[in-house]
Amino acid sequence: xxxxxxxxxxxxxxxxxxxxxxxxxxxxxxxxxxxxxxxxxxxxxxxxxxxxxxxxxxxxxxxxxxxxxxxxxxxxxxxxxxxxxxxxxxxxxxxxxxxxxxxxxxxxxxxxxxxxxxxxxxxxxxxxxxxxxxxxxxxxxxxxxxxxxxxxxxxxxxxxxxxxxxxxxxxxxxxxxxxxxxxxxxxxxxxxxxxxxxxxxxxxxxxxxxxxxxxxxxxxxxxxxxxxxxxxxxxxxxxxxxxxxxxxxxxxxxxxxxxxxxxxxxxxxxxxxxxxxxxxxxxxxxxxxx
Amino acid sequence: xxxxxxxxxxxxxxxxxxxxxxxxxxxxxxxxxxxxxxxxxxxxxxxxxxxxxxxxxxxxxxxxxxxxxxxxxxxxxxxxxxxxxxxxxxxxxxxxxxxxxxxxxxxxxxxxxxxxxxxxxxxxxxxxxxxxxxxxxxxxxxxxxxxxxxxxxxxxxxxxxxxxxxxxxxxxxxxxxxxxxxxxxxxxxxxxxxxxxxxxxxxxxxxxxxxxxxxxxxxxxxxxxxxxxxxxxxxxxxxxxxxxxxxxxxxxxxxxxxxxxxxxxxxxxxxxxxxxx
Numbered sequence: 001x002x003x004x005x006x007x008x009x010x011x012x013x014x015x016x017x018x019x020x021x022x023x024x025x026x027x028x029x030x031x032x033x034x035x036x037x038x039x040x041x042x043x044x045x046x047x048x049x050x051x052x053x054x055x056x057x058x059x060x061x062x063x064x065x066x067x068x069x070x071x072x073x074x075x076x077x078x079x080x081x082x083x084x085x086x087x088x089x090x091x092x093x094x095x096x097x098x099x100x101x102x103x104x105x106x107x108x109x110x111x112x113x114x115x116x117x118x119x120x121x122x123x124x125x126x127x128x129x130x131x132x133x134x135x136x137x138x139x140x141x142x143x144x145x146x147x148x149x150x151x152x153x154x155x156x157x158x159x160x161x162x163x164x165x166x167x168x169x170x171x172x173x174x175x176x177x178x179x180x181x182x183x184x185x186x187x188x189x190x191x192x193x194x195x196x197x198x199x200x201x202x203x204x205x206x207x208x209x210x211x212x213x214x215x216x217x218x219x220x221x222x223x224x225x226x227x228x229x230x231x232x233x234x235x236x237x238x239x240x241x242x243x244x245x246x247x248x249x250x251x252x253x254x255x256x257x258x259x260x261x262x263x264x265x266x267x268x269x270x271x272x273x274x275x276x277x278x279x280x281x282x283x284x285x286x287x288x289x290x
Numbered sequence: 291x292x293x294x295x296x297x298x299x300x301x302x303x304x305x306x307x308x309x310x311x312x313x314x315x316x317x318x319x320x321x322x323x324x325x326x327x328x329x330x331x332x333x334x335x336x337x338x339x340x341x342x343x344x345x346x347x348x349x350x351x352x353x354x355x356x357x358x359x360x361x362x363x364x365x366x367x368x369x370x371x372x373x374x375x376x377x378x379x380x381x382x383x384x385x386x387x388x389x390x391x392x393x394x395x396x397x398x399x400x401x402x403x404x405x406x407x408x409x410x411x412x413x414x415x416x417x418x419x420x421x422x423x424x425x426x427x428x429x430x431x432x433x434x435x436x437x438x439x440x441x442x443x444x445x446x447x448x449x450x451x452x453x454x455x456x457x458x459x460x461x462x463x464x465x466x467x468x469x470x471x472x473x474x475x476x477x478x479x480x481x482x483x484x485x486x487x488x489x490x491x492x493x494x495x496x497x498x499x500x501x502x503x504x505x506x507x508x509x510x511x512x513x514x515x516x517x518x519x520x521x522x523x524x525x526x527x528x529x530x531x532x533x534x535x536x537x538x539x540x541x542x543x544x545x546x547x548x549x550x551x552x553x554x555x556x557x558x559x560x561x562x563x564x565x566x567x
């Protein structure tokens with residue numbers, strides 16, 4: 001298809017704003033980040049060229065490796081539970097009718113639209129060591145109160161729990177859309193053939209919903225690798241090393257310790273991890289379940 | 291008999307669903323009811339589902355002693371500007387990608403698709419450097435700019451413009467309408483629903499965004515409300531009612547936007563996940 005120069009100019013006017021924003025605010029910062037990784041620059045200002053020194057340091061930095069581990073631990077705690085629970089909740093909502101359905105969906109979905117600071121305030125209060133109502137449950141089950149966000153063992157699972165409470169509505173919505181695309185005829189026909197609920201789920205719902213499941217898993221995985229906000233807020237004032245994750249480590253190195261070069265190196269490693277993981281997951285999920 | 295049994299199981303299932311929904315929403319209720327209690331009552335033991343003394347003291351305290359009004363204005367300005375620019379740039383670019391033939395079109399399209407991979411969070415260091423070079427630390431524009439890259443808006447618009455029948459375009463061309471006119475008078479009005487949905491979800495996203503506004507605004511005067519309510523502490527006493535009152539005020543606009551535009555929000559979420567609904 002031949003494009004005239006006039007058409008090119010018109011098109012340039014249309015794409016111009018986006019392209020300029022893209023170049024200045026996205027491509028340039030990305031390239032600049034990579035360049036920074038080869039310097040010892042502070043956050044603001046020039047630094048000397050240090051070659052691969054930052055990368056060597058990365059692999060010998062215990063705190064960094066810990067942050068990688070915490071990040072993957074968090075992914076493990078959230079991605080699959082959030083996806084499967086999302087499917088279960090969606091199936092529950094889907095069985096209800098009329099205003100009852102909207103009401104129940106709203107209960108699951110409402111937390112998702114809240115700002116993270118609000119989620120933080122709510123759970124800080126519920127889990128409060130002295131006055132939080134969750135402490136009654138801890139007391140009853142474990143016989144003691146637990147400062148969950150300051151406890152080495154509890155901190156990650158509890159933040160994963162809060163994250164699931166906060167974000168499951170998104171998954172529920174996607175699954176409901178998927179479930180509605182499955183024809184009722186299939187269930188009716190299988191019921192005539194004497195299939196029970198479990199068989200219907202196993203041989204109709206699960207395989208037919210799989211594309212949505214794969215989509216939700218992918219979105220979740222990339223999202224949770226970038227965990228920062230709720231974790232940072234809920235562990236404020238505690239020992240941050242118990243739960244330091246990658247984005248938080250970028251923040252610490254670049255903004256708190258003023259190591260722009262090293263911070264950029266950590267950031268670039270996050271970028272690489274996300275690209276690698278999403279390619280791997282894409283390959284893995286293309287396979288259909290039997 | 292068999293039918294009755296199934297019905298029973300169904301009832302039980304519905305009951306279970308309802309119970310779960312109540313549990314899920316309970317933290318919201320608990321937060322809300324706490325803000326209506328006086329501070330001394332908040333710390334009383336037990337599960338007091340209603341305040342013994344109803345009071346708005348927590349709200350008046352927050353409204354009169356913190357800069358919450360300033361944060362509100364900052365949040366409104368920043369979110370509106372982000373929404374307007376993201377939607378406008380996305381619509382224009384999506385239109386060109388969908389309807390115009392120009393050099394570099396394929397390259398641009400793949401660049402937009404590929405940018406999904408780059409985590410914005412990884413760019414905080416260089417965004418900060420860039421904004422400080424522009425002299426935009428602690429300014430509205432500094433908060434706005436790095437939030438403008440939302441490739442998904444371009445993609446959604448392109449898909450919707452693709453599905454507008456070509457006849458409309460041909461007819462407008464015959465009438466001598468300019469490209470801008472076709473965009474403004476035909477393609478945009480035919481997709482107001484998409485625009486509304488994208489605008490609402492972008493607004494909610496901008497209002498809720500935390501990490502970048504937190505990094506770029508260090509002065510109380512320029513903080514957005516999402517950042518402000520987490521940063522300012524009084525140094526004495528327990529003040530859960532007040533903290534939560536500030537949180538309720540911060541959540542109010544998005545909660546209202548959601549309740550009014552429920553269907554649009556749902557649609558926008560599907561769209562941004564790649565499900566065309």
